Amino acid sequence: MRIFPLHIDFKKRVPSAFISLLPLVVLVAMLVIVVQIYGSDALSGASQVTLLVVSAFCVFLGMVFLKVPWKDFEKAITDNIANVGSALIILLLIGALSGAWMVSGVVPALIYYGMEIIRPEIFLASGCIISALVSVMTGSSWTTVATIGIALMGIGQAQGFDEGWIAGAIISGAYFGDKISPLSDTTVLAAGSVSVPLFKHIRYMLVTTVPSMTLALIIFAVAGMTGDTSSTAEIESFRQALDTRFSLTPWLLLVPLLTGVMIARRLPPIITLFLSSLLAVLFGLMFQQGALTEVGEGSAFEGVMRSLYGSTSLPTQNSMLTSLVATRGMEGMLNTIWLILCAMCFGGAMAAGGMVRGITDIFVGMIRNRVSLVGATVGTGLTLNLAVADQYICILLNGNMFKQIYDRMGYERRLLSRATEDSVTVTSVLVPWNTCGMTQSTVLGVATLTYLPYCFFNLLSPLMSLLVAAIGYKIHRKAPAEHVPKKER
Numbered sequence: 001m002r003i004f005p006l007h008i009d010f011k012k013r014v015p016s017a018f019i020s021l022l023p024l025v026v027l028v029a030m031l032v033i034v035v036q037i038y039g040s041d042a043l044s045g046a047s048q049v050t051l052l053v054v055s056a057f058c059v060f061l062g063m064v065f066l067k068v069p070w071k072d073f074e075k076a077i078t079d080n081i082a083n084v085g086s087a088l089i090i091l092l093l094i095g096a097l098s099g100a101w102m103v104s105g106v107v108p109a110l111i112y113y114g115m116e117i118i119r120p121e122i123f124l125a126s127g128c129i130i131s132a133l134v135s136v137m138t139g140s141s142w143t144t145v146a147t148i149g150i151a152l153m154g155i156g157q158a159q160g161f162d163e164g165w166i167a168g169a170i171i172s173g174a175y176f177g178d179k180i181s182p183l184s185d186t187t188v189l190a191a192g193s194v195s196v197p198l199f200k201h202i203r204y205m206l207v208t209t210v211p212s213m214t215l216a217l218i219i220f221a222v223a224g225m226t227g228d229t230s231s232t233a234e235i236e237s238f239r240q241a242l243d244t245r246f247s248l249t250p251w252l253l254l255v256p257l258l259t260g261v262m263i264a265r266r267l268p269p270i271i272t273l274f275l276s277s278l279l280a281v282l283f284g285l286m287f288q289q290g291a292l293t294e295v296g297e298g299s300a301f302e303g304v305m306r307s308l309y310g311s312t313s314l315p316t317q318n319s320m321l322t323s324l325v326a327t328r329g330m331e332g333m334l335n336t337i338w339l340i341l342c343a344m345c346f347g348g349a350m351a352a353g354g355m356v357r358g359i360t361d362i363f364v365g366m367i368r369n370r371v372s373l374v375g376a377t378v379g380t381g382l383t384l385n386l387a388v389a390d391q392y393i394c395i396l397l398n399g400n401m402f403k404q405i406y407d408r409m410g411y412e413r414r415l416l417s418r419a420t421e422d423s424v425t426v427t428s429v430l431v432p433w434n435t436c437g438m439t440q441s442t443v444l445g446v447a448t449l450t451y452l453p454y455c456f457f458n459l460l461s462p463l464m465s466l467l468v469a470a471i472g473y474k475i476h477r478k479a480p481a482e483h484v485p486k487k488e489r
Contacts, residue, residue, distance in 0.1 A: 015066055020358025023061065023350060024387050027054045031432070035449075043335045043438075051342035051433060055349045062353030077348035084344055084390065086270070087435060091333045091340075093273035094146045094443060096308040099329035100277045101150070101255070103291055103307040103314075104284030108325065109252040110151035111158065112242050115235060120159040124220035124227075127152045127166065128173040128457075132213070134260075135177020139184040141429070141436075143269060144174040146443050147256060147276075153444055154324050158238040161227065167446040168454025169220050175426050176213050176457055180205060186391060186425045193399035194413045194420075204414045207474055208422055208464040216456035241318040245325070247287045255279050277308065336442040343389035343433050350387050359383050360401045370477075373409060374419050374469035377402055378462045381423030390435050391428035395420055410477045422465035426458040 027050070034046045055077075062068035101107045118126050130152065135144040149170045156166035178184045180202055191201035242248065259276040267275075281304050284292055289300055295312045296303030306312055309330045316322045350356050363376040363383070377398065384394040398420045406416045428436040432448040441448045453459075469475065 015358045020355040048342040055345040058349035073352045076352035080344040080348040095330040095333035099307040099327040100280035104280040105246040108246045111154040114155045124169045124224040128169040131173030132176045135174045139181040141174040141178035167451035172457035212460040347388040377419040378423040394424045426461045
């Protein structure tokens with residue numbers, strides 16, 4: 001679990017609402033223009049430059065109007081970048097894993113056999129459930145999307161589903177599991193940051209999480225049964241093209257199976273991803289000598305290396321399949337890594353300048369009752385995801401900002417930890433410049449704004465949190481001293 005220091009001095013002067021929100025408004029406006037001009041190429045550099053420009057604007061506001069010294073900005077930015085160091089290594093390994101799994105035939109095998117088992121009518125709901133189960137067992141939405149998610153994308157595309165629907169089902173399931181798994185670092189962090197026992201936090205989250213997931217599954221089930229999918233002949237043609245291009249055997253399924261064992265043994269993500277990539281390479285050398293030699297232009301060794309670090313393309317009889325099996329390896333993650341670094345600059349500048357605290361105070365000022373309390377928590381979480389661009393920092397900030405308010409109003413802190421997860425954890429993937437949004441978009445090959453409307457679980461969770469607060473179900477008001485940890489009294 002990553003623990004981040006908070007780069008906020010609560011004794012500093014808090015900027016006005018106008019100054020606090022101004023950088024965020026400028027950022028959104030500039031990104032809209034960038035996307036309109038560059039389209040899908042926006043992540044190739046224009047978005048990164050935009051983030052740096054707005055970061056500079058934050059520094060300008062802080063130094064000129066708020067008298068914040070440059071050293072505070074520099075420390076916050078450098079600390080933010082240092083905190084995502086392990087995440088950047090994970091991203092590179094995910095790129096290597098996706099390339100190795102594809103060229104070695106692991107993903108093609110999962111797609112091939114998956115199309116035999118999963119019928120088009122139930123694919124979206126099944127894909128969501130499978131992603132949820134894997135995520136609960138692994139405690140990681142990133143690992144789920146990078147492994148089984150890629151295979152499900154292939155199956156869904158072969159069956160004729162729109163990429164937004166497929167990605168939405170995968171992400172909904174992955175973040176459901178990430179949210180309620182006791183192995184999830186975000187779940188542990190949300191509970192621990194406000195001194196709530198882990199399993200007490202998880203049980204309380206089920207009140208909002210299960211209804212949200214149920215509604216999402218109903219939508220995916222209806223969409224699957226009423227959607228326009230590929231014919232049986234088209235699916236069979238896709239399977240034949242896979243069988244012709246790759247040497248498919250059930251032995252290849254040992255790679256994801258052994259990867260699951262490593263995850264169950266709770267090996268560190270970096271070690272798991274590295275060993276899984278190595279396994280894929282070994283199985284590729286055993287079963288896909290022809291494909292590796294073709295990728296390496298006559299050398300299997302060069303084919304292995306290229307599949308890990310660079311772009312690969314294997315022509316097939318099916319144009320969709322040709323596009324699907326093309327990989328970018330570690331190289332494909334570089335734009336995302338660049339974007340994350342720039343996003344951390346923006347988040348650090350916002351925190352050091354006091355803008356984050358200013359935004360939070362806007363919501364705190366709206367608190368009048370139980371519903372407005374939860375609403376302020378959810379609203380702050382959503383806004384922090386936009387402003388800070390990292391879910392871990394947002395969870396810590398939300399908890400630290402609101403825990404004393406919950407104590408003062410007599411509400412249990414588990415209500416705070418649940419509202420934080422309902423707003424921060426699940427919506428981070430919906431923000432294009434958030435680390436989660438950037439990562440999942442890159443791994444799945446689907447733009448964040450393309451899959452956003454179909455991530456029904458993620459969209460419903462904040463609304464369900466507000467609805468349950470309005471109903472008051474299992475929300476108890478106590479005397480403040482009853483639920484404040486002794487060390488904090």
